Amino acid sequence: MAKDQNLEEVLIARNNDTGQVGAVTGLxxxxxxxxxxxxxxxxxxxxxxxxxxxxxxxxxxxFVRQCKNPTTFGFFRVPADRYDTVGTVIGDLAKxxxxxxxxxxxxxxxxxxxxxxxxxxxxxxxxxxxxxxxxSPQEEQQTQxxxxxxxxxxxxxxxxxxxxxWANLKEKWGIDRDELAKSGDLSxxxxxRKSKVVTVTPTFAGEKFLIDARLSxxxxxxxxxxxxxxxxxxxxxxxxxxxxxxxSKEEKAVLRETGNLGKTIELTGANGEKVPSxxxxxRYTNEIVSVPVKDVRIRDTVGQTKLTDAEIAQLKQGMALxxxxxxDKHGKTYNVVLQVSADRKGVEFVPGAVRKQEQSQTQSxxxxxxxxxxxxxxxxxxxxxxxxxxxLTEQQQKDYAEGRVAELTNRLxxxxxxxxxxxxxxxxxxxxxxxxxDPRVQVAEExxxxxxxxxxxxTNEATSKVAEPLQKYQTAPKNxxxxxxxxxxxxxxx
Numbered sequence: 424m425a426k427d428q429n430l431e432e433v434l435i436a437r438n439n440d441t442g443q444v445g446a447v448t449g450l451x452x453x454x455x456x457x458x459x460x461x462x463x464x465x466x467x468x469x470x471x472x473x474x475x476x477x478x479x480x481x482x483x484x485x486f487v488r489q490c491k492n493p494t495t496f497g498f499f500r501v502p503a504d505r506y507d508t509v510g511t512v513i514g515d516l517a518k519x520x521x522x523x524x525x526x527x528x529x530x531x532x533x534x535x536x537x538x539x540x541x542x543x544x545x546x547x548x549x550x551x552x553x554x555x556x557x558x559s560p561q562e563e564q565q566t567q568x569x570x571x572x573x574x575x576x577x578x579x580x581x582x583x584x585x586x587x588x589w590a591n592l593k594e595k596w597g598i599d600r601d602e603l604a605k606s607g608d609l610s611x612x613x614x615x616r617k618s619k620v621v622t623v624t625p626t627f628a629g630e631k632f633l634i635d636a637r638l639s640x641x642x643x644x645x646x647x648x649x650x651x652x653x654x655x656x657x658x659x660x661x662x663x664x665x666x667x668x669x670x671s672k673e674e675k676a677v678l679r680e681t682g683n684l685g686k687t688i689e690l691t692g693a694n695g696e697k698v699p700s701x702x703x704x705x706r707y708t709n710e711i712v713s714v715p716v717k718d719v720r721i722r723d724t725v726g727q728t729k730l731t732d733a734e735i736a737q738l739k740q741g742m743a744l745x746x747x748x749x750x751d752k753h754g755k756t757y758n759v760v761l762q763v764s765a766d767r768k769g770v771e772f773v774p775g776a777v778r779k780q781e782q783s784q785t786q787s788x789x790x791x792x793x794x795x796x797x798x799x800x801x802x803x804x805x806x807x808x809x810x811x812x813x814x815l816t817e818q819q820q821k822d823y824a825e826g827r828v829a830e831l832t833n834r835l836x837x838x839x840x841x842x843x844x845x846x847x848x849x850x851x852x853x854x855x856x857x858x859x860x861d862p863r864v865q866v867a868e869e870x871x872x873x874x875x876x877x878x879x880x881x882t883n884e885a886t887s888k889v890a891e892p893l894q895k896y897q898t899a900p901k902n903x904x905x906x907x908x909x910x911x912x913x914x915x916x917x
Contacts, residue, residue, distance in 0.1 A: 431503035432479070433469040434532070435461060435510065436496050437517045444517045446510065447498075450482075454489025456496060461514030466506050484535045498532040522641070522649040581613045582640050586648040596650060597624030597631070598638070612640050616768060620707050623652060637708055656709040665702070665711050667691030681773060682706050683762050686741040687716055701741055703765035706774070714765040721770060725761065726751040738763055738770060797854050804848045807855070823848060823855070828863055 434447040436456045445458025448468050459468065472479040479500075487493045499517055501510045513530055516523040592598040598621075603609040608618035617637040624631045636652040643649060661675045668690055670678070677685050682704050689697040690713055699716045721738050723730050727750040734744055743762035749772075750756045757772070764771040799805050806824045809815055810831065815823070822829040823846055834844040842859060849856040856862075 431471040431473060432500045433466070433471055433503050433506055433510070434479075435499045435501055435513050435517055437499075437520065438496055440495050442518065444514050446506075446514070450486060450489065454486055454491070456486065456498075462511055464510075466503065469503075469506070471503055472500075479532070480535060483532070487535055493534055498534070499527060499530040500532050501530065519649075521643055522651065525651055525653060582615070582642065582648055584613060584648075586642070586646060587640070588647075592650055595626065596652070597622075598650060603638075608638070612638060615639070617653060617705070617766070620655070625652075637705070653705065653708050653710055655707070659704045659709045659711050661711070665690070666700075666713065678702070678704050678711075681743070681762070682766075683743070683764055683773070684741060685743060685762070701763050701765040703767075705766050712765045714768050719763060719769055721763070725749050725770065727754070734761075743773060797848070810846055810855070810857070819846070826850075828861065830861075831857075 434456075435444065436447050436458055437444045443458065444461060445456075446461050446464040446469050447456045448459050448464075449457040449470055451457055470482065472482065483498070486496075490496070497517070497520060499513050501513050513527070516527050520527055587600075589598075589600045592600075600609065603612070603618065603621075606619065606621075608621065612618055617639045620635050620637055622633055622635055623638070624633055626632075634652070634654065636654045639651050639653065640648050641651045659678065661670050661678060668688055674684060677683075684702040687699050687701060690700045690702075692698045700713045701716060701719060702711065702713045704710070705712055716739075721735055723735060728748070730738075734747075737744060738761065741763055743760050746758050746760055748756055749759050749761070759772040761770055762773050763769065764773075797805055804824050804826060806820055807815060808820060811834075813831075813833065815829065815831070819829040819831060826848060829846040831844040831846055834842055836842040836859070844857055844859060845861050846855060846857050847862060848854070
C-alpha cells in the first residue's frame with residue numbers, strides 16, 4: 424500500500440467565503456466539495472488521485488462544471504503517503520492563504536478553464552438584479568483603478584507600522600519588534616524589502632518549529648499588514664517554469680553566476696498580462712524573485728557619485744556596469760559593479776563581481792603581459808612604423824592603428840616574387856596578424872594563382888609545366904619559353 428501511496432495525492436479545500444478548511448472526500452449534489460476535518464480525517468475516506476493528473480483534472484473539471492461559483496473554493500494538493508504530517512500543516516496554512524501564499528504556492532492547484540456554458544451561466548448570474556456590496560461594475564472598476572493608483576503612489580513610501588499586529592506576530596511566529604529594530608531589519612521591511620535571515624518559531628498543529636527565513640511585509644486588500652516568510656531552499660528552482668517563463672541554459676548560468684538575469688523579460692502577471700520585469704535570485708534563500716520594471720526607480724546618483732545618462736540607460740535594461748569607483752555619503756570610496764537587483768528592488772553592489780574579475784585577470788596574467796607589448800597602457804593598438812624591416816606608409820600606419828586592414832603591396836612571397844600582404848591587429852590573439860588572404864574577403868585576385876603555386880605547392884593545367892615561380896597577376900605561362908619548360912608537378916591540382 425505504501426508503494427501505491429507514493430504515486431497518489433489528496434486534496435485540501437478552502438471555502439474562501441466562510442474560511443472553512445477541510446480534506447476532500449468527494450462532491451456534493453450542488454457541485455461543492457465534500458469536506459471533513461483535516462486533522463481527524465482518515466486517509467481511506469479521502470479522494471485519491473494519481474500523480475499522472477488525469478483523474479485530478481477530471482475531478483476538478485467536474486467540480487467547475489457543477490459548482491455555481493467555483494472561485495469560492497481553493498484547492499491544495501498533499502502527497503497521500505505524507506498526509507499525516509504534511510496534511511495538517513497545509514490545512515493550517517490554508518486558513519490564511521494570502522499571508523501564507525509563498526509556503527502554499529507549490530501545493531496550490533489551479534482550476535481548469537470554465538466551459539462556454541459555465542461562462543454564459545456566470546454572465547446570466549451577474550446580470551440578475553442582485554448587486555454586490557461594491558455596487559455597479561463601473562464602480563467596482565473605478566475602485567480597482569483607485570487602488571492601483573494608490574498602490575503606485577505608496578510603492579516607494581514606508582508601510583504604516585500602526586497597521587502591524589505585533590502581538591499576533593509574536594504569538595504566531597515568535598517575531599519580536601524590538602529585535603527587528605535593533606538589527607536594522609525593521610527599517611528594511613517597512614520599505615518593502617526583506618530582512619536578513621532570522622529564526623522564526625511558527626506553530627503548526629500545536630507544535631513550535633525553529634525555522635530560518637527572511638521576512639517581508641505585505642499589505643492585504645483591507646489595509647492590514649501581514650508578515651511573509653521566505654524560507655531557505657537548497658538551490659534555486661531554475662528548471663521549473665517561473666511566472667510563465669522558462670529560463671534558457673545561458674540564462675540559468677548567468678543567474679547562478681551573478682544572482683541577476685542581466686536583462687528584462689516579460690513575465691505573466693496575476694491577470695494574465697505580460698509584465699516587463701527584472702529577475703534575480705535571493706542569495707540568502709535561493710528563492711527566485713522578480714519585480715516589474717515600472718516599480719524600480721533608478722536615481723542618477725549613487726552615494727556621492729553621479730551616473731551618466733548612458734549608465735542609467737544600461738542599468739534600466741538590467742545590465743551590469745563595468746567596475747566603477749563609487750564614493751558613499753561618508754566619503755569612502757569603493758570599486759564596485761552596479762546592477763539592478765529584483766531582490767533589492769533597486770540598484771545593488773553586485774557582491775564579489777570585482778574580485779572575480781581580478782582573479783580572472785590574475786589567472787590570465789601571462790597573456791596580459793604578452794598583450795602589453797602590442798598595446799598602449801590605455802589599451803589602444805600601439806602604432807607601427809615598419810613591418811618585417813620594411814617601412815610602412817602613413818596610410819598603412821593609420822589603417823593598422825585604427826584597427827583596419829593595412830594593405831602592403833610591396834612585399835615578397837616565399838619565392839621572392841612581389842605580392843600583396845595584409846596586416847591587421849587580431850583582437851583575439853592581441854597581436855598583429857599578416858596573411859596573403861585579405862581577411863575582409865579572400866586572397867587578392869591578382870595573387871590567387873601566385874599564392875597557390877608559390878606558397879601552397881598546388882598546380883593547375885595552365886601552370887603545371889612552368890618551372891619558374893609565378894609572379895603577381897600571372898595565371899599561366901607568360902611566353903613560349905616557359906611553355907616549353909618541363910617539370911613535375913609539386914603538389915595536388917588546384
